[in-house]
Amino acid sequence: MADLQLYQWIWPLRQPSRTRPTDKPMAVLGLGMPRTGTESLKAALEELGYATYHGFEPAGNPGDCVTWCNLIEQKNKTKTMKMTTTKTAGKVEPLTAKDFDKVLGHCQAVSDTPSICFADEMIAAYPDAKTILNYRPNIDAWQKSITAVVGRNEALIGTLIKRVLVLFSPELFWLQQHVNRIDFDTLWRGDIIANATTVYKEHYAHLEKTAPPERTLRWCVQDGWEPLCELLGKPVPNKPFPHKNTPEEQQKVLAKRLWPLARDAILRFVLTMVVVAAGGCWLWARWR
Numbered sequence: 001m002a003d004l005q006l007y008q009w010i011w012p013l014r015q016p017s018r019t020r021p022t023d024k025p026m027a028v029l030g031l032g033m034p035r036t037g038t039e040s041l042k043a044a045l046e047e048l049g050y051a052t053y054h055g056f057e058p059a060g061n062p063g064d065c066v067t068w069c070n071l072i073e074q075k076n077k078t079k080t081m082k083m084t085t086t087k088t089a090g091k092v093e094p095l096t097a098k099d100f101d102k103v104l105g106h107c108q109a110v111s112d113t114p115s116i117c118f119a120d121e122m123i124a125a126y127p128d129a130k131t132i133l134n135y136r137p138n139i140d141a142w143q144k145s146i147t148a149v150v151g152r153n154e155a156l157i158g159t160l161i162k163r164v165l166v167l168f169s170p171e172l173f174w175l176q177q178h179v180n181r182i183d184f185d186t187l188w189r190g191d192i193i194a195n196a197t198t199v200y201k202e203h204y205a206h207l208e209k210t211a212p213p214e215r216t217l218r219w220c221v222q223d224g225w226e227p228l229c230e231l232l233g234k235p236v237p238n239k240p241f242p243h244k245n246t247p248e249e250q251q252k253v254l255a256k257r258l259w260p261l262a263r264d265a266i267l268r269f270v271l272t273m274v275v276v277a278a279g280g281c282w283l284w285a286r287w288r
Contacts, residue, residue, distance in 0.1 A: 004069055007177065011170040015066045018105035026097070026104070026126040028052075028232065030111035031119045031207060032134030033200055035145045037221035038112035041134050043242035044225070045109045048234045053104055055112030058178055059257040062171035065178035067103045068114045071095060072182050075121060097125040114182045119207060130231055131216040133207055139200060146196050168272065169265035172258075 020026070028050055030041050042052040058064045078094050100122065104110065111134075115122060123131065136142035166172045189195045208218070217231045224241045228234075 004073060007173070008066060011173040013066050013170040013174055014063045016061070016064055016103050018102060020097075020101045020105040024108050026100075026108060026110075026122075026129045028109035028132060029115070029119075029122050029126065029129050030109060030132045030134055031116050031122075031211070032111075032132065033116065033142075033203055034112055035142055035149065036134045036136045038134065039244035040221050040242050041132065042109075042111045043244050044228060045111070047237055047239075047242070048229070048232060050109040051107045052109040052111055053107040053115065054110075055114070056257075058114070059175060062174050062261075064103050065174035069174070069177050069181050071099060071103075072114075072117065072186060074099070075118060076186075095121045095125060100125055113187060114178070116203070117182050117186045119203075120210065123211060129215075131207070131211045132228070132231070133204060133211070133216065133218045135204060135218065135220055137220055137222070139197060142200065143197050147193055150192050165262055165265035165269065168268040169261055171261045172265055175258075175261075 028045055030038065030045070030052075032038060032041070034055065039054060039056075042054040045052045058068065074093075075095060095118065100118070104115075110122070122129075136145075166176045184190065184192070188199060207216075215231075217227055219227055221241070221243065225236045229236045
């Protein structure tokens with residue numbers, strides 16, 4: 001937590017302080033893995049009347065990343081405390097609905113990361129919410145999809161953004177912290193390509209044992225409206241089920257959200273270099 005506090009001082013960014021209206025409780029936890037129709041599920045849930053927090057949201061609201069990083073830190077400390085008998089280690093409270101509502105209070109549903117990295121905590125925090133385990137019937141096809149997405153995102157973001165521009169943009173810095181701490185370290189255990197299939201299988205095996213069966217639906221996009229509407233007690237819409245977030249759409253969304261931040265960071269970088277060069281020239285002229 002100390003490093004996060006230091007980072008928040010160096011790269012300050014306003015965090016959300018949302019509150020949940022009493023008449024709009026958390027209703028749906030979409031806890032399936034990425035690339036299993038999470039964006040299509042979001043579109044479907046919103047058609048049914050549930051504002052939904054999806055994995056793209058932090059890219060559009062980088063301040064959310066600070067809160068999510070603090071939440072994953074608290075989750076990890078709570079886990080460590082459960083594994084140790086050291087009384088002097090201090091007390092860390094488990095995450096509650098109040099903690100999550102700071103970032104999710106405006107929504108009644110979640111889908112994709114970062115929420116799935118808090119699956120157990122969210123199930124406990126929102127005991128009345130229904131759980132949807134969206135999945136892909138073909139794991140091999142899913143693994144190929146994830147691998148392709150990783151390659152495309154690496155090409156889109158590039159070394160310049162990850163190593164240099166993040167230092168000149170609080171928004172990019174916290175987006176990178178979010179990806180590193182939550183996606184890379186927590187979900188994928190340090191290696192997306194090597195661990196994808198194992199993580200996928202273990203994620204569903206765990207939730208199929210721990211999620212309350214009376215309010216949990218195992219569902220894939222091909223199942224369409226009917227199972228979702230039955231679970232949620234909603235009439236079936238008279239329209240085709242949405243199919244969102246093709247690889248091309250994902251790239252467009254990321255580019256639209258990241259490049260304005262990268263452009264501003266480039267400007268700050270250039271201005272910094274100009275100031276440093278001017279200062280160096282002035283000092284050289286005085287000492288010559």
